[in-house]
Amino acid sequence: MKRALISGITGQDGSYLSELLLSEGYEVYGLIRRKAKEDFGNVEHLKNQIHFIYGDVTDLASLILALRESNPDEVYNLAAQSFVKASWDSPLSTAEINALGVTNFLEAIRQVNPKIHFYQASTSEMFGKVQAIPQNEKTPFYPRSPYGVAKLYGHWITINYRESYGLFACSGILFNHESERRGLEFVTRKITHAIARMVVQGDKTPIELGNLNAKRDWGHSKDYVKAMHLMLLQAKPDDYVIASGETHSVREFAYEAFKCAGIEIEFKGDNENEIGVNKATGEILIKVNPKFYRPAEVELLIGDASKAEKVLHWQREIDFKTLVKLMVENDINLLKNA
Ligand code: NAP
Ligand code: GDD
Numbered sequence: 182m183k184r185a186l187i188s189g190i191t192g193q194d195g196s197y198l199s200e201l202l203l204s205e206g207y208e209v210y211g212l213i214r215r216k217a218k219e220d221f222g223n224v225e226h227l228k229n230q231i232h233f234i235y236g237d238v239t240d241l242a243s244l245i246l247a248l249r250e251s252n253p254d255e256v257y258n259l260a261a262q263s264f265v266k267a268s269w270d271s272p273l274s275t276a277e278i279n280a281l282g283v284t285n286f287l288e289a290i291r292q293v294n295p296k297i298h299f300y301q302a303s304t305s306e307m308f309g310k311v312q313a314i315p316q317n318e319k320t321p322f323y324p325r326s327p328y329g330v331a332k333l334y335g336h337w338i339t340i341n342y343r344e345s346y347g348l349f350a351c352s353g354i355l356f357n358h359e360s361e362r363r364g365l366e367f368v369t370r371k372i373t374h375a376i377a378r379m380v381v382q383g384d385k386t387p388i389e390l391g392n393l394n395a396k397r398d399w400g401h402s403k404d405y406v407k408a409m410h411l412m413l414l415q416a417k418p419d420d421y422v423i424a425s426g427e428t429h430s431v432r433e434f435a436y437e438a439f440k441c442a443g444i445e446i447e448f449k450g451d452n453e454n455e456i457g458v459n460k461a462t463g464e465i466l467i468k469v470n471p472k473f474y475r476p477a478e479v480e481l482l483i484g485d486a487s488k489a490e491k492v493l494h495w496q497r498e499i500d501f502k503t504l505v506k507l508m509v510e511n512d513i514n515l516l517k518n519a
Contacts, residue, residue, distance in 0.1 A: 186251045188212040188238055188286070189259030190231065191222030193362045194302070198257060198406040199227055205410075210251035212236040212244075212260070223362045238282030244289035248297070255413045257300045258286050261332075264366055265306060268328035269476055276331045283335035287342040287350065298349040298413040301339040304332050305356040305398065305424070305482045315485040317422050318354065325477040336420075343418055351412040356424035356484040359504060360402040361511035369399065369508060372435050376442050377512035379466070387465045391473025393432040393448075393455060396481045400425040401499035401507070411493040424484020425497055432457075435467060437502060441509040 185202050189195045190211030202209050210232045211224065221228045234250055236243030238260045248256075261279045262268065268275040283301055290297045308316045309325035324330045336352050343350040363370040368390065378384040400423075408423045429437075432448060435457060439446040445460040446467070457467030489495045499507070 182206060182208050183255070184208045184210065184251060184253045185255040185257065186210040186212065186234075186247060186253040187257045187259060188236075189257075189261060189302070190224055190233075191220070192259060192263070193223060193360055193364065193402050194259050194358075194406055194409075196223035196227070196362055197360070197403045198259070198409060199224055199231060201406055201410060203227065203230055208232070210234055210247070210253060212238075212247050238285055239277045241285045241289060244285055245293055248289055248293040252294070253297060255298045255300070256286065256290065257302075257409060258283060259302045261302065262328070264364070265326045265328045266366075266473075266475060268326050268331070272327035275327050276334075279328065279331035280334035280338075284338050287338060287348065290348060291342065291346055295346060295348055298418070299339070299351065300409050300413055301335055301350065301352045302409075303336040303339075303352040303354045303420070304329070305354060305422075305484060306479060307333045307336060307354065308482065309479050311479075311481055314481070315424075315426065315483045317485040318420055318488055325479050326475070329479075340420070349413075349418045351418045352420040353409055353412055354420060354422045354484075355405055355408075356398040356400065356422070356482055358400045358402045358405040359508065361508055362402070363508070368431055369434060369505075370512075372438050373505075373508040373512045376438055376444075376509055377516045380442050380513055381516040385464070387456075387468045388435075389468050389470035389473065390431065390435070391470065391475070392478055393435070393467075393469065394430055394480070395478060396428045396430045396483070398424045398426070398428050398483045399434070399501060399504060400497050401504050404497040404499055408489055408493060408495045411489075411495055415493070419492070421489040421493065422484050422486050423489055423495065424486045425501065426484060426486060427501055428481065428483040429501060434505065437505045438509050439466065441506045442513070
């Protein structure tokens with residue numbers, strides 16, 4: 182039986198990846214941080230099928246012990262301070278986790294078992310102020326946040342350990358991927374969850390958002406974790422862009438999400454004065470609040486995943502409209518059943 186160790190297992194991707202690997206007969210180990218109140222996050226429903234090991238990617242000793250205990254064939258490093266906006270508030274801890282944490286894992290693997298196949302969760306945020314459209318594996322990087330800068334270090338140290346020590350280390354440059362399990366602070370889930378409050382609970386509070394013009398290449402996490410696994414099954418380690426190849430603005434996402442709830446929204450005004458109103462009733466549903474602007478913004482992301490499609494035979498199955506619908510329906514059902 183193959184064994185996998187996943188850091189960041191309690192997060193969105195960790196949960197879908199655990200389901201995928203368990204369905205393929207893997208023995209799954211999860212690195213979790215000790216908390217005052219026990220909390221398995223998104224893998225609560227799998228807690229009896231996963232072997233949990235306490236550890237932290239900022240603690241090399243804990244990673245060495247976790248590797249010795251789990252003896253994995255594959256390691257997926259999904260652990261991160263993953264909220265870009267928070268990286269301006271905590272730039273140093275973001276760097277310790279998202280940058281140095283990767284070196285800790287690579288170094289632990291080098292010392293304990295250099296045959297392990299390693300996946301690093303890199304990101305389209307590394308493209309930041311994009312230098313080409315669309316972005317692929319050859320596009321130069323220009324990160325725009327402490328998060329993006331730290332992730333770029335993680336990306337290059339993964340390549341460096343591959344080239345220096347011959348480790349089987351892959352970096353997946355994943356574009357935004359969301360799901361019914363997305364954290365509530367990310368813009369997609371913030372919108373779908375607020376719509377559910379409006380529809381189910383009659384909440385009249387408009388959703389306050391920042392930059393409605395930002396464009397993202399959004400896919401579903403369930404599709405994207407398949408690509409992570411495929412990378413580690415190849416004969417040779419490499420880096421791959423994983424994306425849908427479509428881009429939509431935050432405004433478009435909001436429009437589509439309200440439509441899924443049976444509401445047509447119309448946008449009026451611009452910049453800080455822009456509002457989204459219910460076309461039928463005139464009620465204000467969205468307001469811009471500059472509090473949600475970022476010190477430096479990534480205005481446009483759109484990825485070219487043709488290398489992954491060709492080499493990994495990876496294809497996404499869930500398109501943009503289906504993704505939005507799944508998220509809205511899920512949030513409405515969650516509140517109805519609460
Ligand atoms: P997420 O839901 O925020 O999950 C992050 C996970 O990292 C959580 O399990 C968290 O554990 C864990 N973690 C944080 N700091 C840690 C530390 N010091 N040691 C050990 N674990 C730690 O993120 P996600 O959306 O699943 O993303 C997974 C990975 O892919 C992240 O590295 C993210 O940066 C990257 N990524 C995500 C996207 C996307 O659009 N989702 C795109 C590109 C790349 P706790 O439960 O203890 O907080
Ligand atoms: N979170 C948030 N909240 N974002 C807002 C809001 C708001 O109220 N209003 C507008 N936005 C804009 C942000 O300025 C950004 O341009 C866009 O919506 C998406 O923001 P997030 O959903 O927070 O995601 P992200 O693109 O910054 O980062 C996500 O994707 C990266 C891959 O490109 C995260 O999952 C990262 O971990 C990941 O690496």
